Amino acid sequence: xxxxxxxxxxxxxxxxxxxxxxxxxGFQAGLRTVSxxxxxxxxxxxxxxxxxxAINVFKGFTIGAGYExxxxxxxxxxxxxxxxxxxxxxxxxxxxxxxxVSMVTPYVFVGFGSFSYTQTVESEAAQTVDATxxxxxxxxxxxxxxxxxxxxxxxxKYVPLxxxxxxxxxxxxxxxxxxxxxxxxxx
Amino acid sequence: xxxxxxxxxxxxxxxxLAFAGPWGIVVNVSSRNIQTIDLGQSPPKVYGPFLTGSxxxxxxxxxxxxxxxxxxxxxxxxxxxxxxxxxDISDPTNPVLAGSLTLGSFYPEDIAISPxxxxxxxxxxxxxxxxxxxxxxxxxxxSLYTMTSSNLYAQAVAIGNDNSTVIMCDYYTKRxxxxxxxxxxxxxxxxxxxxxxxxxxxxxxSPDGSTVLIANPEGSLVGVYQIIGPGNVVIGSTPKxxxxxxxxxxxxxxxxxxxxxxxxxxxxxxxLTFSWLQVNGPGNVTMGGERVTxxxxxxxxxxxxxxxxxxxxxxxxxxxxxxxxxxxxxSRVSLINLSNYQATAIDATQSDAKGVALFNEIVFAPTNAGxxxxxxxxxxxxxxINSLTWQANSKNKIPISKYRIYRKTKDAADSTYQQLTEVxxxxxxxxxxxxxxxxYYTYRITSINNRGLESLPxxxxx
Numbered sequence: 334x335x336x337x338x339x340x341x342x343x344x345x346x347x348x349x350x351x352x353x354x355x356x357x358x359g360f361q362a363g364l365r366t367v368s369x370x371x372x373x374x375x376x377x378x379x380x381x382x383x384x385x386x387a388i389n390v391f392k393g394f395t396i397g398a399g400y401e402x403x404x405x406x407x408x409x410x411x412x413x414x415x416x417x418x419x420x421x422x423x424x425x426x427x428x429x430x431x432x433x434v435s436m437v438t439p440y441v442f443v444g445f446g447s448f449s450y451t452q453t454v455e456s457e458a459a460q461t462v463d464a465t466x467x468x469x470x471x472x473x474x475x476x477x478x479x480x481x482x483x484x485x486x487x488x489x490k491y492v493p494l495x496x497x498x499x500x501x502x503x504x505x506x507x508x509x510x511x512x513x514x515x516x517x518x519x520x
Numbered sequence: 521x522x523x524x525x526x527x528x529x530x531x532x533x534x535x536x537l538a539f540a541g542p543w544g545i546v547v548n549v550s551s552r553n554i555q556t557i558d559l560g561q562s563p564p565k566v567y568g569p570f571l572t573g574s575x576x577x578x579x580x581x582x583x584x585x586x587x588x589x590x591x592x593x594x595x596x597x598x599x600x601x602x603x604x605x606x607x608d609i610s611d612p613t614n615p616v617l618a619g620s621l622t623l624g625s626f627y628p629e630d631i632a633i634s635p636x637x638x639x640x641x642x643x644x645x646x647x648x649x650x651x652x653x654x655x656x657x658x659x660x661x662x663s664l665y666t667m668t669s670s671n672l673y674a675q676a677v678a679i680g681n682d683n684s685t686v687i688m689c690d691y692y693t694k695r696x697x698x699x700x701x702x703x704x705x706x707x708x709x710x711x712x713x714x715x716x717x718x719x720x721x722x723x724x725x726s727p728d729g730s731t732v733l734i735a736n737p738e739g740s741l742v743g744v745y746q747i748i749g750p751g752n753v754v755i756g757s758t759p760k761x762x763x764x765x766x767x768x769x770x771x772x773x774x775x776x777x778x779x780x781x782x783x784x785x786x787x788x789x790x791x792l793t794f795s796w797l798q799v800n801g802p803g804n805v806t807m808g809g810e811r812v813t814x815x816x817x818x819x820x821x822x823x824x825x826x827x828x829x830x831x832x833x834x835x836x837x838x839x840x841x842x843x844x845x846x847x848x849x850x851s852r853v854s855l856i857n858l859s860n861y862q863a864t865a866i867d868a869t870q871s872d873a874k875g876v877a878l879f880n881e882i883v884f885a886p887t888n889a890g891x892x893x894x895x896x897x898x899x900x901x902x903x904x905i906n907s908l909t910w911q912a913n914s915k916n917k918i919p920i921s922k923y924r925i926y927r928k929t930k931d932a933a934d935s936t937y938q939q940l941t942e943v944x945x946x947x948x949x950x951x952x953x954x955x956x957x958x959x960y961y962t963y964r965i966t967s968i969n970n971r972g973l974e975s976l977p978x979x980x981x982x
Contacts, residue, residue, distance in 0.1 A: 371899045411896045411903070452900055458954035462900045499901035500957070 359515025423448035566868035597628035611917030630825025665707030676825035681729035689720030700751030730802035737767030746803030756803030816865035817842035817851035
């Protein structure tokens with residue numbers, strides 16, 4: 334169900350897009366790091382993917398939305414080294430500014446995301462953690478247009494995500510170091 | 521990982537064992553061996569004979585048997601061999617000779633063990649004025665005490681539940697002798713005596729230590745006495761119980777002390793008879809029922825001091841050997857149902873069974889129980905774990921088949937203990953997982969032997 338949020342957001346943005354300067358969508362993939370040492374020890378860093386859509390509404394001001402997925406890591410946890418899996422996904426909306434200089438367009442964004450996370454442990458003594466937490470994040474990057482409507486992107490995003498679903502607070506946040514490909518349609 | 525260690529709640533030695541059963545032990549006088557009887561089975565299952573060839577040589581007789589309070593050992597007297605044997609009966613299916621003492625020229629007959637298990641007093645069934653005192657903590661030496669009362673002997677002996685009062689009876693001079701055990705457990709102080717009404721032959725003291733009954737075969741009566749203080753005995757308010765048509769030889773009290781049972785011999789080769797007495801109070805005893813049943817052994821006179829009657833700790837059964845000084849091949853040990861006085865022969869017993877005793881099979885609880893509180897970090901939350909460990913109790917001779925673990929919330933009533941699990945006897949640890957922070961438990965661990973009997977628990981908590 335959560336996976337359709339980006340499409341809903343895109344649909345809602347369509348009326349705006351009618352009056353927009355340009356409309357773009359893209360797909361990014363890259364490394365997702367984890368800040369928490371315990372999370373890093375058990376699950377480690379992983380890959381994540383981020384399809385998104387954005388609209389340049391006025392002189393470089395951009396709004397957009399996307400869906401982050403792909404971080405699903407397995408490991409062993411605890412005294413008995415039981416098998417465990419941690420999965421984190423997030424629906425994100427962002428607003429930012431981009432400035433085109435020839436083929437290169439640097440940009441910065443701030444956003445707000447709703448992140449879902451699930452931890453399972455193969456033990457009768459363990460309980461499944463399944464919860465959601467919303468947070469702001471920041472991102473910055475570059476778009477390079479080798480062709481008129483096609484760009485490649487490189488982006489760094491930082492998401493702070495401190496959660497406490499049961500007893501202990503855990504930082505599920507971290508950096509996303511991603512690259513991608515996108516398309517822009519101008520009006 | 522933060523670890524919190526639990527503490528062991530001290531359980532006394534006696535708290536670590538459980539009784540079940542009971543078992544009987546039978547001394548076969550002329551074949552010089554023993555048999556054990558599992559009275560927990562119906563019909564009773566007889567084991568043995570055991571130790572044939574180890575309890576004396578040809579011509580010698582083993583007579584009496586007494587059990588230590590912890591049910592670990594039986595002491596057996598060898599009259600002509602001048603010996604007292606100690607038999608390890610912690611595995612009743614396999615009794616083991618665990619030492620013997622040769623008492624010089626002493627003729628061991630009746631054995632009495634103090635209720636606290638510290639010492640035994642043994643009478644000399646011959647014309648000897650000595651008593652043998654054995655310190656049971658070591659069973660390595662003995663002391664002979666010569667009675668100060670002139671020209672007296674002691675064929676039978678008993679010890680009061682004060683662990684101090686010792687009462688003897690002398691058949692030949694028809695006197696009751698008594699005194700207090702000295703501090704070194706090697707003899708008597710304040711020895712005194714008074715005449716008996718007839719020929720005293722055997723003694724039994726009530727569980728509360730107040731009433732003394734002395735069998736008197738020649739007078740066909742039971743003398744009644746009262747212990748009024750350590751080493752201080754007086755004639756009972758009912759001095760004797762008469763009305764026996766035969767010869768009282770062995771007496772045993774019910775566990776609650778409200779009744780006493782009497783095995784009567786005869787001189788004609790007839791069956792032993794069984795009677796019971798009503799204990800109305802200290803030193804006050806009357807006839808309850810005379811010859812309520814016949815036993816399955818044939819009598820020709822009787823030995824001194826041999827305890828041929830024993831009552832089960834639960835008070836529901838008794839077994840009777842044969843105090844007769846002769847052996848009739850038809851004789852068997854009798855099992856007496858004390859609720860209806862039905863006596864049945866225990867067929868697999870031998871015809872020369874004399875002294876008998878009953879004891880409880882022991883299952884010892886596991887030892888060295890430990891508890892470690894562990895924390896298992898699942899990152900988002902912590903699981904708390906109580907890790908239990910224990911060791912096998914080497915005192916268990918009957919193999920342990922499993923351990924059973926119970927749990928209750930700390931400080932909850934003992935009635936809330938619930939069984940958690942059972943683990944195989946080869947497993948000495950259990951991990952109680954999935955516990956919550958600040959919720960603590962107390963555990964009980966018991967041993968279950970391969971006969972299904974469970975020990976008392978070892979208790980541990982955090």
